[in-house]
Amino acid sequence: MSNKISTAQVKHIAALANIPITESEEAQLAAAFSETLATVSELMSVKVEGVEPTHQVTGLQNVWREDEVDQKSMLTQEEALANAKNTHQGYFVVERIIDES
């Protein structure tokens, strides 16, 4: 499989990741991605048939806790909103994402 990334792919990835980029960045990113993917593609030479993947190293499984509310670690409404740029009557304000048409 080719490791070459096109500017069209960069545009698509940027949209998926919600990262605004300029046209001049598209070409730079395409080159950087192609370089990095070419480097990491050496992994394909490693024999991994029958090897299980490792997603975490501690071996812990099903770590549970009591289903209790810890009042001490709750934020007040004021604390929760304190860092928001845009609030309205005690709510976060978000951009409309539903198209009415």
Place this chain on the structure above:
Amino acid sequence: MSQAKLTLKQALAGLEAGEFSLSEIYKDVNKAVQTDNSQLNIYLTLNEKAEVEAANLGNLPLKGLPIAVKDNFLTKNLRTTAASTVLDEFVPPFESTATAKLKAAGGVVLGKTNLDAWAHGSSTETSQYGRTLNPRHPDYLPGGSSGGSAAAVAADFCIAALGTETAGSIRQPAAWCGVVGLKPTYGRVSRYGIVPMASSTDSPGTLTKTVEDSAILLNYLAGHDKKDSTTGPQPVPDFTQALNTDISGLKIGYLYHDLEGLEIVNPVIEEQLKVLEKLGVKVEKASAMDPKHAISVYTIVQRGEVSSNLARFDGIRYGNDRSFFGDEAKRRIMLGTYTLSKGYADQYYNTAQKVRTLFLQDFERLFATYDVLISATSPNYAKKIGATEGTAMFGELEDMLLEPSSISGLPGINIPCYHDQKTNLFLGMNIVGPMWEEARVIAVAAAFEKNTPWNSWRNAS
């Protein structure tokens, strides 16, 4: 002597004996910061109330001493940026577990140190607040991502410091700044309240003047945290007990002795291993899996976890919007988005996690024979400022010798093992142990430190 140059152990002992006062220590540390911080760019934010907070902590183990904290630990009511303008005005409403434990033991956060933005890098050059300079020689970089914390220790801007490592981010800047950097086992110190990078390898740890100081600090940071379910239930030993362990009879595997590009550092490591041999340790050259595969595994896994972790920065609840991400963060988020997307996840991510298993098996094989593994920390001395420009893979290549142990979750320590008197720069030795065996790593590092002239505090002229 300036009281800022005290090690943690010396400061605690001197305060106990009444040889000097806490305010004398603060006076000298503040003086160093006021004189040089504008040039070195180590602290991004200073805690103006530090000395007031310290005043009544004399009865606690850390006695109110000033500690530097990497600016990716959330500190309640003290600005935390992760060195990105996305979080330019962010004032956390809660505290990370690690800094909460530090404070509970009587440590005081003196200030928040510079890092590569989001801890993405090995130089501090990706910080959106400018690079930090190496206090040992300001034409050089401090390394990263915990470059500000390593530099804070080297510049005596604190008594000790906290950092985080995902793959080299404590040990590599420690090597470049000539300080001790301890990366504990993954899961030994809680990640709760730390701006996440790659959740499956992020490990908070210490940057200190001596090995002894790292053992003292780790005692207060380590342990299970119900707010981080990846912390292990393993009991926490008293790590200072390891400082005087007899290491004779131990078997050490010397790694990466035959790797290209280590022509400067490896002869030094080989010379220094003789010191350990004289202490009755058996040293053998050992063969390990090629670390270039670890670069690839780490690059794929880290980008994937970054794309997922940094999705939360939407500019709605806190911080600025996603147009504020710097170039390196954009590259990492987008590459991770690509390698995790349908059709590519199997080729990249799943293959990487399988090769990660092979690294774990390789270390298991090595630890069946050897008690600890030693290699160079970094391929060379600190690099000059501007070295990262135009390279998409700078950090990965600089951290090549550390990435195998990082992706495997193992504890490791950097200790200075050579000082170039012409440049005032240092080389570092990396000692790695099995999971949960920080004590063994500390024991070997402490013995080496005591028997060599390379620690600039123990051997102050």
